[in-house]
Amino acid sequence: MSVTHEQIVAVVTDIVTGELGLAANSVAPATDLRSIEGADSVKVLRMISxxxxxFDIELEDEDVFGISSVHDIALVVAKVLTPDPS
Known part of the structure; x- marks a missing residue:
């Protein structure tokens, strides 16, 4: 699956705002998700799911637990979608 970073950010933002019941333009890529009221661990796990x-992928737990923003999530997703050439 070939997607751009911008496409990943758009999908992740849509999922995050949808899960939290926020307006689409209320979450920037750098927004710390932990600072958003209502973003508890259950909702974060639902977002990740x-x-x-x-994207039909499985993210590693250690990668997921280190994220704090849409940008961080997009980087982890991109890492999984882009196989290591070695």
């Missing part, structure tokens, strides 16, 4: 289903 939806992202995994959307």
């Amino acid at each position: 939806r992202i995994e289903r959307h």
Whole structure:
């Protein structure tokens, strides 16, 4: 699957704002998700699950637990979608 970083950010932003019931333009890529009211661990896990289903991937727990923003999530997704050439 070939997608750009911008496409990943757009999908992740859509999923995050949808799960949290926020306006689409209320979350920037650098927004710390932990600072958003209502973004508890259950909702974050639901977001990650939806992202995994959307891209048909499985994210590693250690990668997921280190994220704090849409940009961070997009980087982790891109890492999985772009196989290491070695």
